[in-house]
Amino acid sequence: KQEVTxxxxxxxxxxxxxxxxxxxxxxxxxxxxxxFRQDPGKGLTSLLLIQxxxxxxxxxxxxxxxxxxxxxxxxxxxxxxxxxxATYLCAVKSNAGNMLTFGGGTRLMVKP
Amino acid sequence: SQTIHQWPATLVQPVGSPLSLECTVEGTSNPNxxxxxxxAGRGLQLLFYSVGIGQISSEVPQNLSASRPQDRQFIxxxxxxxxxxxxFYLCAWSFSGRMGSGTDTQYFGPGTRLTVL
Numbered sequence: 092k093q094e095v096t097x098x099x100x101x102x103x104x105x106x107x108x109x110x111x112x113x114x115x116x117x118x119x120x121x122x123x124x125x126x127f128r129q130d131p132g133k134g135l136t137s138l139l140l141i142q143x144x145x146x147x148x149x150x151x152x153x154x155x156x157x158x159x160x161x162x163x164x165x166x167x168x169x170x171x172x173x174x175x176x177a178t179y180l181c182a183v184k185s186n187a188g189n190m191l192t193f194g195g196g197t198r199l200m201v202k203p
Numbered sequence: 204s205q206t207i208h209q210w211p212a213t214l215v216q217p218v219g220s221p222l223s224l225e226c227t228v229e230g231t232s233n234p235n236x237x238x239x240x241x242x243a244g245r246g247l248q249l250l251f252y253s254v255g256i257g258q259i260s261s262e263v264p265q266n267l268s269a270s271r272p273q274d275r276q277f278i279x280x281x282x283x284x285x286x287x288x289x290x291f292y293l294c295a296w297s298f299s300g301r302m303g304s305g306t307d308t309q310y311f312g313p314g315t316r317l318t319v320l
Contacts, residue, residue, distance in 0.1 A: 095246075125308065134209075134293055134311040135247075180247065184307075190262055191309065193247040 093118045093185045097194035104171055105202050112166040112197045114181035119159050122184040126155050126166050129178045129196070138179075139166070171201045205230035209294050209312040216319055222267075222281040224315050226294030229275065234296040236277040237309060238269055242290040253277060254299065289319045 094117045104110050114124070123142045127135040139148045139155040141164070147156040154167040164181060178198045182191040206229045216222060228234050238250040249262045251269035259269050266285050270278045277294055294312040 123307075127311075132291075132314070132316065134313045135295075137308050137310065140308050182247075190249045190252070191247075195246045 093121075093183055093192045095181060095183050095192050095194040097179075097181060097197050099197060100195065101198040101200075103200045103202065106171060106173060108171050108201075109167070109169050110171055110199075112168070112179050112181075112199070114164040114166070114194055116162045116164075116183045116192075118185060119162050120185060121159065124155075124157055124164050124184075125182045125191070126153075126164075127180040127182065129180060131178075135180065168199075171199075173201050173203045176200050205296070205310065207294060207296055207310060207312040209292075209315050211315060212313065213316045214318070216284050216317065218286055218319055219283045222279070222284050222288070222317070224279040224292055224294075224317075226277040226279075226312055227275055228277075228296045231275070231296070231298065233274055233299040235299055235307070236271065237295040237297075238277065238279050239293040239295065239311075240290045241293060241314075247293070250279070284319045286319050289317055291316050 096115050098113045121143050123140055125140045126138045128138050129135050141148050141157040152169040157164045178196040180193055180196045182193045184191050208227050235254055237252045239247045240250055241247045251259055251261050253259050253271045256271050267281050292315045295309040297307040297309045
């Protein structure tokens, strides 16, 4: 059974800092890994999707990497802004089925 | 472009009452549809998914059921709510035909906050 863990659970940084969010998964047989953003009381917004054959994806100030063999992904946020404050979720789609397995999320606060 | 709608946005129901949450998708045909629940202090859990009208797969045993009466309509129901059914319910969709691939991003609706008292 796939398990996804995100560390840290919460993070507070001053504006302008570069930061890294971590995601680990137990079963390396995956189709893809996605990073989502969730604002309080809202739905999820997809940020980046990395296919199992890819090593990284970039979108603006966001860069996500995938190391399938070690079961890890990182989300790098450059020059953080207060508007980046949200919960960031990673989710893994396993080869064995159609479901996404989500991590518990990292609650990020960027202070002005 | 595609949009996904959920209603109601919030709902407070007594224990033992019935439930019906609705999700609709616009701008695409034959989408894959999903219901998730996000309980306080817990991660997102997939409840049901559907690849077509009348085709529902359940991921976990529970007090809830799902139906897909139309191509772009997905309904989550319960005959008698339990306290443990409280949570944030999210509907999502993805393009059909990609469920077995690595490119099927899921797009989420705004969610329904359900409180069972």
